[in-house]
Amino acid sequence: MAEFLTQWAWIVWIALILLFVVIEMMNLEFTFLMLAVGSLSGLVSSLFSAPWWAQIIIAGVTAILLLFLVRPALHRRIHRGADPAKSNVEALLGLSGSVVKAFDEGRGQVKLANGETWTARLGTDSPLQPHDGDRVVVTAIEGSTAVVEPAERTAPQ
Known part of the structure; x- marks a missing residue:
């Protein structure tokens, strides 16, 4: 054999x-x-x-x-000559924006700095609810929803 x-x-x-x-x-x-x-x-x-x-x-x-x-x-x-620019979801993380529709029960709508409007939810159970015009920062993307935090909370201290 x-x-x-x-x-x-x-x-x-x-x-x-x-x-x-x-x-x-x-x-x-x-x-x-x-x-x-x-x-x-x-x-x-x-x-x-x-x-x-x-x-x-x-x-x-x-x-x-x-x-x-x-x-x-x-x-x-x-990959040496690859484009170092972030794309897709990676490009949205850390992007700032402003509230377009006030958050009600943790959900609202934001317009990001790149011009896109996203449905959003707050990332924490904070008593602070962002209102129209408040600045927010994207911390995650879950499906078609941007998870955001108020800009003051995410700023370096």
Whole structure:
């Protein structure tokens, strides 16, 4: 049985390489690319008639080394020129705004500094209810609701 596995392991390695490359093309995180290269090292060791258990060890060690040494460097290099500007929800956190519709039972409406109007709720159970025109700061986004605090409370002391 061991001789059979050693003789035909190259087919398994080719199938794994193809599978990992297809998965990598779908997610583009370089994880499965590193596994595919690890499988390639298993295929090469198979061509040199290494026993099946040695092929697995060689492929595994190669994949782990690539995952921890090459993949992070590759990510840094690719994201080096990325736009540092925050976007989506990250861009809204800490953004100031003013109350458009007074808060009633902790809920109201605010217009943010970027011009967007959001339904909002207070982040704490404070007795202070912001009124029209009061300044607020976004502390979180929960679905389509901005969680806000009065600007005085969030200012550095």
